[in-house]
Amino acid sequence: MNTVHRHNGLVCTDHTLRVPLDHTRPDGETITLFAREVTAAGREGEDLPLLLWLQGGPGHRAERPNAPGAWLRRALRDHRVVLMDQRGTGRSTPADRRTLAVHPDAETTAAYLAHFRADAIVRDAELLRRHLAADGEQDRPWTVLGQSFGGFCALTYLSLAPEGLEKVLITGGLPALTAHADDVYRAAYARVLDHNARYFARYPGDQRLVDAVAAHLAEHDVRLPTGERLTVRRFQTLGAGFGGVSTFDALHYLLETAFVPGPGGPELSDTFLRGVESAVSFAPHPLYAVLHEAIYAQGGRPTAWSAHRVREEFPAFDASRGGPLRLTGEMIYPWHFEEDPALVPLRDAAHLLAERVDWPPLYDLDRLADNRVPVVAAVYHDDMYVDREHSLRTAAHVRGLRPWITNAHAHDGVRVDASVFDRLLAMARGEI
Structure with missing residues:
Protein backbone atom coordinates (compact mmCIF):
# COMPACT_ATOMS: atom_id res chain seq x y z
CA MET A 1 0.00 0.00 0.00
CA ASN A 2 1.40 3.42 -0.97
CA THR A 3 1.86 5.96 1.80
CA VAL A 4 0.79 9.55 1.17
CA HIS A 5 1.72 12.60 3.22
CA ARG A 6 1.42 16.33 2.68
CA HIS A 7 3.63 19.19 3.74
CA ASN A 8 4.65 22.65 2.61
CA GLY A 9 2.41 22.65 -0.45
CA LEU A 10 3.51 19.21 -1.64
CA VAL A 11 1.77 15.86 -1.92
CA CYS A 12 4.22 12.99 -1.49
CA THR A 13 3.39 9.38 -2.36
CA ASP A 14 5.87 6.72 -1.31
CA HIS A 15 6.36 3.65 -3.51
CA THR A 16 8.31 0.45 -2.93
CA LEU A 17 8.81 -2.48 -5.27
CA ARG A 18 11.04 -5.51 -5.52
CA VAL A 19 13.64 -5.54 -8.29
CA PRO A 20 16.21 -8.18 -9.25
CA LEU A 21 19.65 -7.77 -7.76
CA ASP A 22 20.99 -9.03 -11.09
CA HIS A 23 18.74 -7.98 -13.97
CA THR A 24 20.14 -10.78 -16.11
CA ARG A 25 18.62 -13.19 -13.59
CA PRO A 26 15.10 -11.83 -13.02
CA ASP A 27 14.09 -14.92 -11.06
CA GLY A 28 17.04 -14.65 -8.67
CA GLU A 29 17.67 -12.60 -5.53
CA THR A 30 15.68 -9.39 -5.20
CA ILE A 31 16.18 -6.11 -3.37
CA THR A 32 13.82 -3.27 -2.48
CA LEU A 33 13.63 -0.10 -4.54
CA PHE A 34 12.09 3.00 -2.94
CA ALA A 35 10.83 6.09 -4.73
CA ARG A 36 8.81 9.13 -3.71
CA GLU A 37 6.40 10.73 -6.17
CA VAL A 38 5.93 14.45 -5.51
CA THR A 39 3.12 16.64 -6.85
CA ALA A 40 2.20 20.24 -6.15
CA ALA A 41 -0.78 20.40 -3.80
CA GLY A 42 -4.03 20.79 -5.69
CA ARG A 43 -2.66 19.14 -8.84
CA GLU A 44 -2.43 15.57 -7.60
CA GLY A 45 -5.50 14.61 -9.65
CA GLU A 46 -4.10 15.96 -12.91
CA ASP A 47 -2.50 13.81 -15.58
CA LEU A 48 0.90 15.47 -15.35
CA PRO A 49 3.90 13.95 -17.14
CA LEU A 50 6.49 12.19 -14.99
CA LEU A 51 10.01 13.51 -14.45
CA LEU A 52 12.64 11.25 -12.87
CA TRP A 53 15.40 12.93 -10.90
CA LEU A 54 18.72 11.08 -11.08
CA GLN A 55 20.98 12.56 -8.42
CA GLY A 56 24.72 12.81 -8.24
CA GLY A 57 26.90 10.26 -6.56
CA PRO A 58 27.33 7.38 -6.82
CA GLY A 59 25.84 6.15 -3.58
CA HIS A 60 23.70 9.12 -2.59
CA ARG A 61 20.01 8.86 -1.83
CA ALA A 62 17.55 11.07 -3.69
CA GLU A 63 16.80 14.53 -2.37
CA ARG A 64 14.02 14.77 0.16
CA PRO A 65 11.22 17.21 -0.69
CA ASN A 66 12.27 19.55 2.13
CA ALA A 67 15.75 19.99 0.62
CA PRO A 68 16.47 23.45 -0.79
CA GLY A 69 16.93 22.25 -4.38
CA ALA A 70 15.93 25.12 -6.65
CA TRP A 71 14.97 22.82 -9.51
CA LEU A 72 12.23 20.92 -7.65
CA ARG A 73 9.65 23.68 -7.17
CA ARG A 74 10.16 24.75 -10.77
CA ALA A 75 9.77 21.20 -12.09
CA LEU A 76 6.52 20.73 -10.15
CA ARG A 77 4.87 23.42 -12.25
CA ASP A 78 4.83 20.99 -15.18
CA HIS A 79 5.46 17.49 -13.81
CA ARG A 80 4.97 14.88 -11.22
CA VAL A 81 8.52 14.43 -9.94
CA VAL A 82 9.90 11.03 -8.99
CA LEU A 83 12.72 10.92 -6.43
CA MET A 84 14.23 7.45 -6.61
CA ASP A 85 16.65 6.20 -3.98
CA GLN A 86 19.17 4.48 -6.21
CA ARG A 87 19.82 0.91 -5.16
CA GLY A 88 21.84 0.62 -1.98
CA THR A 89 20.86 4.08 -0.72
CA GLY A 90 18.19 5.70 1.44
CA ARG A 91 15.08 3.57 1.84
CA SER A 92 16.05 1.20 -0.94
CA THR A 93 17.78 -1.92 0.39
CA PRO A 94 20.86 -0.29 1.96
CA ALA A 95 24.42 -1.38 1.27
CA ASP A 96 26.80 -0.45 4.09
CA ARG A 97 29.17 -2.07 6.59
CA ARG A 98 26.28 -3.42 8.66
CA THR A 99 24.04 -4.83 5.93
CA LEU A 100 26.93 -6.22 3.88
CA ALA A 101 28.22 -8.09 6.93
CA VAL A 102 25.68 -10.84 6.12
CA HIS A 103 27.95 -12.00 3.30
CA PRO A 104 30.40 -14.73 4.27
CA ASP A 105 33.49 -13.21 2.64
CA ALA A 106 34.88 -10.32 0.63
CA GLU A 107 34.45 -12.16 -2.66
CA THR A 108 30.70 -12.50 -2.09
CA THR A 109 30.44 -8.86 -1.02
CA ALA A 110 32.32 -7.64 -4.09
CA ALA A 111 30.17 -9.77 -6.40
CA TYR A 112 27.06 -8.28 -4.78
CA LEU A 113 28.30 -4.70 -5.09
CA ALA A 114 29.17 -5.19 -8.76
CA HIS A 115 25.41 -4.92 -9.38
CA PHE A 116 25.16 -1.32 -8.12
CA ARG A 117 26.37 0.64 -11.14
CA ALA A 118 24.50 2.77 -13.67
CA ASP A 119 23.35 -0.16 -15.80
CA ALA A 120 21.44 -1.68 -12.86
CA ILE A 121 20.13 1.73 -11.78
CA VAL A 122 18.69 2.31 -15.26
CA ARG A 123 16.99 -1.09 -15.34
CA ASP A 124 15.54 -0.35 -11.89
CA ALA A 125 14.21 2.93 -13.26
CA GLU A 126 12.50 1.16 -16.14
CA LEU A 127 10.70 -1.18 -13.74
CA LEU A 128 9.72 1.83 -11.65
CA ARG A 129 8.40 3.69 -14.71
CA ARG A 130 6.12 0.80 -15.54
CA HIS A 131 5.08 0.47 -11.90
CA LEU A 132 4.00 4.13 -11.81
CA ALA A 133 2.24 4.11 -15.16
CA ALA A 134 -1.52 4.26 -15.22
CA ASP A 135 -3.44 1.30 -16.60
CA GLY A 136 -2.86 0.99 -20.32
CA GLU A 137 0.06 3.45 -20.26
CA GLN A 138 2.95 1.09 -19.63
CA ASP A 139 4.81 2.46 -22.63
CA ARG A 140 4.42 6.14 -21.76
CA PRO A 141 7.96 7.55 -21.56
CA TRP A 142 9.12 10.05 -18.98
CA THR A 143 11.59 12.91 -18.77
CA VAL A 144 14.86 12.35 -16.93
CA LEU A 145 16.84 15.08 -15.19
CA GLY A 146 20.36 13.86 -14.45
CA GLN A 147 22.73 15.80 -12.21
CA SER A 148 26.44 14.86 -12.18
CA PHE A 149 26.57 11.03 -11.84
CA GLY A 150 22.86 11.17 -12.65
CA GLY A 151 23.89 12.46 -16.06
CA PHE A 152 26.17 9.45 -16.45
CA CYS A 153 23.13 7.28 -15.69
CA ALA A 154 21.10 9.21 -18.27
CA LEU A 155 23.63 8.34 -20.99
CA THR A 156 23.42 4.71 -19.90
CA TYR A 157 19.62 5.02 -20.08
CA LEU A 158 19.88 6.30 -23.65
CA SER A 159 22.10 3.31 -24.39
CA LEU A 160 19.98 0.58 -22.79
CA ALA A 161 16.34 1.73 -22.87
CA PRO A 162 15.76 4.88 -24.94
CA GLU A 163 12.15 3.81 -25.46
CA GLY A 164 11.48 4.80 -21.84
CA LEU A 165 12.60 8.40 -22.41
CA GLU A 166 10.66 11.37 -23.70
CA LYS A 167 13.36 13.97 -23.01
CA VAL A 168 16.70 13.99 -21.20
CA LEU A 169 18.06 17.00 -19.32
CA ILE A 170 21.62 16.75 -18.00
CA THR A 171 23.46 19.16 -15.72
CA GLY A 172 27.19 18.79 -15.10
CA GLY A 173 27.11 15.13 -16.04
CA LEU A 174 28.26 14.29 -19.56
CA PRO A 175 30.79 11.48 -19.00
CA ALA A 176 33.65 10.37 -21.15
CA LEU A 177 32.27 7.40 -23.08
CA THR A 178 35.47 5.42 -23.56
CA ALA A 179 38.14 6.98 -21.32
CA HIS A 180 39.83 4.86 -18.67
CA ARG A 356 37.92 -6.52 -11.41
CA VAL A 357 38.16 -6.70 -15.21
CA ASP A 358 34.85 -8.23 -16.33
CA TRP A 359 32.75 -5.08 -16.12
CA PRO A 360 30.00 -4.83 -18.75
CA PRO A 361 29.95 -1.75 -21.01
CA LEU A 362 27.96 1.22 -19.74
CA TYR A 363 27.37 2.95 -23.07
CA ASP A 364 26.25 1.74 -26.50
CA LEU A 365 28.24 3.97 -28.85
CA ASP A 366 26.25 2.99 -31.94
CA ARG A 367 22.90 3.59 -30.30
CA LEU A 368 24.06 6.96 -28.94
CA ALA A 369 25.30 7.96 -32.39
CA ASP A 370 21.81 7.18 -33.73
CA ASN A 371 19.95 8.71 -30.77
CA ARG A 372 16.38 9.92 -31.42
CA VAL A 373 15.52 11.24 -27.94
CA PRO A 374 15.77 15.02 -27.38
CA VAL A 375 18.81 15.57 -25.12
CA VAL A 376 20.12 18.84 -23.72
CA ALA A 377 23.03 19.29 -21.36
CA ALA A 378 24.49 22.08 -19.27
CA VAL A 379 28.27 21.84 -19.52
CA TYR A 380 29.85 24.00 -16.83
CA HIS A 381 32.97 25.52 -18.31
CA ASP A 382 34.93 25.44 -15.04
CA ASP A 383 33.41 22.27 -13.58
CA MET A 384 35.82 20.69 -11.09
CA TYR A 385 34.14 17.29 -11.12
CA VAL A 386 33.43 16.58 -14.80
CA ASP A 387 35.96 17.46 -17.46
CA ARG A 388 34.71 19.97 -20.01
CA GLU A 389 36.63 18.49 -22.95
CA HIS A 390 35.43 14.97 -22.17
CA SER A 391 31.87 16.31 -21.99
CA LEU A 392 32.10 18.12 -25.31
CA ARG A 393 33.46 15.04 -27.08
CA THR A 394 30.51 13.08 -25.72
CA ALA A 395 28.09 15.81 -26.77
CA ALA A 396 29.46 15.60 -30.31
CA HIS A 397 28.99 11.83 -30.38
CA VAL A 398 25.35 11.72 -29.22
CA ARG A 399 23.10 12.46 -32.15
CA GLY A 400 20.98 15.55 -31.60
CA LEU A 401 22.42 16.45 -28.19
CA ARG A 402 22.35 20.20 -27.64
CA PRO A 403 24.97 21.43 -25.15
CA TRP A 404 24.71 24.69 -23.25
CA ILE A 405 28.23 25.74 -22.27
CA THR A 406 28.29 28.26 -19.44
CA ASN A 407 30.61 29.65 -16.81
CA ALA A 408 27.74 31.37 -15.00
CA HIS A 409 27.13 28.36 -12.77
CA ALA A 410 29.17 25.85 -10.78
CA HIS A 411 28.62 22.10 -10.70
CA ASP A 412 25.60 22.40 -8.39
CA GLY A 413 23.93 25.08 -10.52
CA VAL A 414 20.60 23.28 -10.92
CA ARG A 415 20.22 23.04 -7.15
CA VAL A 416 21.10 26.68 -6.59
CA ASP A 417 19.33 28.46 -9.43
CA ALA A 418 15.99 27.41 -10.93
CA SER A 419 16.85 29.22 -14.15
CA VAL A 420 19.16 26.31 -15.04
CA PHE A 421 16.19 23.94 -15.16
CA ASP A 422 14.13 26.56 -16.97
CA ARG A 423 16.68 26.93 -19.73
CA LEU A 424 17.23 23.19 -20.17
CA LEU A 425 13.50 22.53 -20.38
CA ALA A 426 13.04 25.31 -22.91
CA MET A 427 15.93 23.92 -24.98
CA ALA A 428 14.43 20.43 -24.90
CA ARG A 429 11.10 21.81 -26.05
CA GLY A 430 12.75 23.68 -28.91
CA GLU A 431 11.77 27.05 -27.50
CA ILE A 432 15.35 28.36 -27.47
Missing part, protein backbone atom coordinates in the same frame (compact mmCIF):
# COMPACT_ATOMS: atom_id res chain seq x y z
CA ALA A 181 39.68 6.03 -15.06
CA ASP A 182 43.34 7.09 -15.35
CA ASP A 183 42.35 9.61 -18.04
CA VAL A 184 39.48 10.87 -15.90
CA TYR A 185 41.61 11.46 -12.81
CA ARG A 186 44.57 12.86 -14.72
CA ALA A 187 42.28 15.59 -16.03
CA ALA A 188 40.61 15.96 -12.63
CA TYR A 189 43.81 16.60 -10.67
CA ALA A 190 44.69 19.51 -12.95
CA ARG A 191 41.25 21.04 -12.40
CA VAL A 192 41.52 20.58 -8.63
CA LEU A 193 44.79 22.51 -8.63
CA ASP A 194 43.01 25.33 -10.47
CA HIS A 195 40.26 25.36 -7.83
CA ASN A 196 42.88 25.44 -5.06
CA ALA A 197 44.34 28.53 -6.69
CA ARG A 198 40.90 30.16 -6.85
CA TYR A 199 40.17 29.32 -3.24
CA PHE A 200 43.41 30.71 -1.84
CA ALA A 201 43.11 33.79 -4.05
CA ARG A 202 39.74 34.48 -2.43
CA TYR A 203 40.97 33.66 1.08
CA PRO A 204 44.74 34.29 1.06
CA GLY A 205 44.95 34.03 4.84
CA ASP A 206 43.66 30.47 4.71
CA GLN A 207 46.90 29.13 3.24
CA ARG A 208 48.60 29.84 6.56
CA LEU A 209 45.77 28.13 8.42
CA VAL A 210 45.74 25.06 6.18
CA ASP A 211 49.51 24.69 6.53
CA ALA A 212 49.28 25.15 10.29
CA VAL A 213 46.57 22.50 10.63
CA ALA A 214 48.63 20.07 8.55
CA ALA A 215 51.75 20.72 10.64
CA HIS A 216 49.76 20.21 13.84
CA LEU A 217 48.32 16.92 12.57
CA ALA A 218 51.77 15.71 11.56
CA GLU A 219 53.11 16.35 15.05
CA HIS A 220 50.15 15.32 17.21
CA ASP A 221 47.79 12.38 17.55
CA VAL A 222 44.52 14.24 16.93
CA ARG A 223 41.32 12.22 17.18
CA LEU A 224 38.02 12.95 15.48
CA PRO A 225 34.82 12.70 17.54
CA THR A 226 34.33 9.20 16.07
CA GLY A 227 37.62 8.10 17.61
CA GLU A 228 39.94 7.62 14.63
CA ARG A 229 43.06 9.65 14.05
CA LEU A 230 42.81 12.60 11.69
CA THR A 231 45.74 12.33 9.28
CA VAL A 232 47.12 15.02 7.01
CA ARG A 233 46.06 13.13 3.90
CA ARG A 234 42.50 12.81 5.14
CA PHE A 235 42.44 16.50 6.05
CA GLN A 236 43.50 17.24 2.48
CA THR A 237 40.28 15.67 1.16
CA LEU A 238 38.34 18.72 2.37
CA GLY A 239 39.05 20.15 -1.08
CA ALA A 240 36.27 17.93 -2.43
CA GLY A 241 33.87 20.80 -1.77
CA PHE A 242 35.69 23.31 -3.95
CA GLY A 243 33.53 22.51 -6.97
CA GLY A 244 30.14 23.70 -5.72
CA VAL A 245 28.95 27.27 -5.30
CA SER A 246 27.10 26.16 -2.16
CA THR A 247 30.20 24.48 -0.70
CA PHE A 248 33.19 26.48 -1.99
CA ASP A 249 33.16 28.92 0.91
CA ALA A 250 32.27 26.40 3.61
CA LEU A 251 35.90 25.46 4.21
CA HIS A 252 36.80 29.05 5.03
CA TYR A 253 34.21 29.26 7.78
CA LEU A 254 35.33 25.91 9.11
CA LEU A 255 39.01 26.89 9.13
CA GLU A 256 38.33 30.06 11.10
CA THR A 257 37.31 27.80 14.02
CA ALA A 258 40.43 25.62 13.75
CA PHE A 259 42.59 26.61 16.73
CA VAL A 260 41.88 27.35 20.36
CA PRO A 261 44.41 27.94 23.17
CA GLY A 262 45.19 24.82 25.18
CA PRO A 263 47.32 24.18 28.27
CA GLY A 264 50.29 23.19 26.11
CA GLY A 265 49.74 25.59 23.25
CA PRO A 266 47.29 25.79 20.34
CA GLU A 267 44.91 22.86 19.88
CA LEU A 268 42.33 22.03 17.26
CA SER A 269 38.89 22.91 18.51
CA ASP A 270 35.99 20.53 19.01
CA THR A 271 33.95 22.68 16.66
CA PHE A 272 36.55 22.28 13.93
CA LEU A 273 37.00 18.56 14.45
CA ARG A 274 33.27 17.96 14.41
CA GLY A 275 33.00 19.88 11.14
CA VAL A 276 35.91 17.99 9.61
CA GLU A 277 34.46 14.65 10.69
CA SER A 278 31.14 15.52 9.08
CA ALA A 279 32.86 16.48 5.84
CA VAL A 280 35.27 13.55 5.49
CA SER A 281 33.23 10.62 6.82
CA PHE A 282 31.62 8.25 4.35
CA ALA A 283 29.21 6.86 6.93
CA PRO A 284 26.17 8.50 5.24
CA HIS A 285 27.17 7.27 1.76
CA PRO A 286 29.71 4.42 1.79
CA LEU A 287 28.85 3.34 -1.76
CA TYR A 288 30.29 6.63 -2.99
CA ALA A 289 33.70 5.45 -1.84
CA VAL A 290 33.29 1.80 -2.76
CA LEU A 291 32.05 2.40 -6.31
CA HIS A 292 33.56 5.76 -7.21
CA GLU A 293 36.15 4.36 -9.60
CA ALA A 294 33.88 1.52 -10.76
CA ILE A 295 31.55 4.04 -12.44
CA TYR A 296 34.31 4.46 -15.05
CA ALA A 297 35.19 0.77 -15.38
CA GLN A 298 34.64 -0.95 -18.74
CA GLY A 299 36.68 -2.34 -21.57
CA GLY A 300 38.39 -5.17 -19.71
CA ARG A 301 40.85 -3.03 -17.72
CA PRO A 302 40.84 -2.73 -13.92
CA THR A 303 40.77 0.69 -12.31
CA ALA A 304 43.48 -0.52 -9.91
CA TRP A 305 43.09 2.47 -7.57
CA SER A 306 43.49 4.91 -10.41
CA ALA A 307 43.28 8.13 -8.37
CA HIS A 308 45.97 6.84 -6.00
CA ARG A 309 48.35 5.96 -8.82
CA VAL A 310 47.77 9.07 -10.92
CA ARG A 311 48.28 11.33 -7.90
CA GLU A 312 52.01 10.59 -8.11
CA GLU A 313 52.08 12.61 -11.33
CA PHE A 314 51.02 15.71 -9.36
CA PRO A 315 53.63 16.35 -6.65
CA ALA A 316 51.81 19.51 -5.53
CA PHE A 317 49.50 17.23 -3.51
CA ASP A 318 52.42 15.59 -1.67
CA ALA A 319 52.27 17.01 1.86
CA SER A 320 55.77 15.74 2.65
CA ARG A 321 57.49 17.83 -0.02
CA GLY A 322 57.16 21.15 1.82
CA GLY A 323 55.63 24.27 0.39
CA PRO A 324 51.98 25.31 0.50
CA LEU A 325 49.60 22.40 1.06
CA ARG A 326 47.15 21.63 -1.71
CA LEU A 327 43.81 19.96 -1.02
CA THR A 328 42.52 17.05 -3.07
CA GLY A 329 39.13 16.72 -4.74
CA GLU A 330 36.67 13.99 -5.64
CA MET A 331 39.16 11.12 -5.34
CA ILE A 332 39.02 7.88 -3.38
CA TYR A 333 42.21 6.22 -2.12
CA PRO A 334 42.87 2.75 -0.73
CA TRP A 335 43.85 4.28 2.62
CA HIS A 336 40.29 5.56 3.01
CA PHE A 337 39.48 1.94 3.79
CA GLU A 338 42.09 1.95 6.55
CA GLU A 339 41.13 5.26 8.19
CA ASP A 340 37.34 5.67 7.91
CA PRO A 341 35.46 3.36 10.32
CA ALA A 342 32.49 3.23 7.94
CA LEU A 343 34.75 1.79 5.24
CA VAL A 344 37.21 -0.43 7.12
CA PRO A 345 34.95 -3.53 7.02
CA LEU A 346 34.60 -3.08 3.24
CA ARG A 347 38.34 -2.88 2.57
CA ASP A 348 38.88 -6.33 1.07
CA ALA A 349 35.79 -6.07 -1.13
CA ALA A 350 36.96 -2.65 -2.35
CA HIS A 351 40.34 -4.09 -3.33
CA LEU A 352 38.62 -6.85 -5.28
CA LEU A 353 36.46 -4.34 -7.12
CA ALA A 354 39.55 -2.29 -7.97
CA GLU A 355 41.08 -5.36 -9.64
